[in-house]
Amino acid sequence: MSKINMVQALNATLHDVMAHDDTILVMGEDVGVNGGVFRVTDGLYEKYGRERVIDSPIAEAGILGVAIGMAMAGLKPVIEMQFSGFSYEMMHQLEGNASRMRTRSRGQFTVPVVVRIPYGAGVRALEHHSESKEVYYAHTAGVKVVIPSSPSNAGPLLKAAIEDPDPVIFMEPKRSYRAFKEEIVPKDYAISKADVVESGDDITIISWGAMVRDTLKAVDAVRAERGFSPEVIDLLTLSPMDVDTIITSVKKTGRCVIVQEAQQSFGPASEIIALINDLALMYLQAPVKRVTMYDVIMPLFARESMYLPSKEKIIRAINDTLDF
Incomplete structure (x- = not known):
């Protein structure tokens, strides 16, 4: 195909x-x-x-x-x-x-x-x-x-x-849209159900949209450097959110990093942290970290690469959470 x-x-x-x-x-x-x-x-x-x-x-x-x-x-x-x-x-x-x-x-x-x-x-x-x-x-x-x-x-x-x-x-x-191509293997995806892209035991990493690919690149870089077992979740649906998949994963790993393209304040990452605090706080071994855009107006294209969450920022958040 x-x-x-x-x-x-x-x-x-x-x-x-x-x-x-x-x-x-x-x-x-x-x-x-x-x-x-x-x-x-x-x-x-x-x-x-x-x-x-x-x-x-x-x-x-x-x-x-x-x-x-x-x-x-x-x-x-x-x-x-x-x-x-x-x-x-x-x-x-x-x-x-x-x-x-x-x-x-x-x-x-x-x-x-x-x-x-x-x-x-x-x-x-x-x-x-x-x-x-x-x-x-x-x-x-x-x-x-x-x-x-x-x-x-x-x-x-x-x-x-x-x-x-x-x-x-x-x-x-x-x-x-055109950043990469894949062979399409028939699979059903349901609204309100997240996709566990990788299963692991050391840390839960949650993202969606274009940030998923950047997150996976960061995961590969950390794995090559130190070796670890991440659980990577692609949310796919923000509302209604797949709370069960998130909480089950965080209870298993005890650590979590959330990567969102949106600016930090009042974003989906904040809601996910609130859910974790409500339903899995006593399982946490480290504070939950967010990797986000800055709380400013999106700049024009000459500076947008400095505004977007970078692979390096995701790597740093993963390492800081693992080492806490």
């Missing part, structure tokens, strides 16, 4: 699900004739036509608002926010309507909308294109937040998101 990148995996999944379910449609800015800014929707317009692959106006609130109505009428819209920084325009529709419709209607209506959001730094993009604001969506009750990390899990997770009866924010790390 040939190797493919994440863009190809997502594109193949959209082709496959649309072929088997004519209630699925794609909508967003430039997703049709142009095949999407990142080419994730390439070829869909030619194959399925303008009624199922819809080029929208530049109006993010309108894109989601229309999609909510479509979903309540029985369709399954997969919409694209062209860049994460543009998605804030849809927040009123997301928080005020999509997230609340199941509760508001006492279960009479659900909103099976998938909102694809390219996000994150490392691709030399402009302002509002490189933020890592997954916490905005994870903090919204009634919304699920899924973040693939590789070509292998991107397709199955997108398929699971489309099949979910509730709104799903599907955040795609731009730095991983």
Whole structure:
């Protein structure tokens, strides 16, 4: 089997699900004739036509608002926010309507909308294109937040998101789009279930999105230098979070490092530390460490490499936690 990148995996999944379910449609800015800014929707317009692959106006609130109505009428819209920084325009529709419709209607209506959001730094993009604001969506009750990390899990997770009866924010790390290729071995990935990438006994290392690959590189460097047995967890879903997998691992290892691309304050890493304090505090042999961005506005591309959590910072956090 040939190797493919994440863009190809997502594109193949959209082709496959649309072929088997004519209630699925794609909508967003430039997703049709142009095949999407990142080419994730390439070829869909030619194959399925303008009624199922819809080029929208530049109006993010309108894109989601229309999609909510479509979903309540029985369709399954997969919409694209062209860049994460543009998605804030849809927040009123997301928080005020999509997230609340199941509760508001006492279960009479659900909103099976998938909102694809390219996000994150490392691709030399402009302002509002490189933020890592997954916490905005994870903090919204009634919304699920899924973040693939590789070509292998991107397709199955997108398929699971489309099949979910509730709104799903599907955040795609731009730095991983074409950074590497994998052979795709058929495997199911469920929303709300983390993936234990490596099993070990010495330390739990948790990450998601583009940071997973950097974390694995750091793990390999530490292993080559000192030898250790890490347990590496790829969260895959931030909300609802797979608390059982996290706590079971931390109870086993007694140590934990969390790597997130987002800035430090009020981020997902803080929530994971709170969960560990609530459910596994007496098992800890060292304080839990965070490796994160700084609490400043994301700089432009000339300095973004200094802002991103580096392999060296991850190595230092692992060694400090092991040596505590």
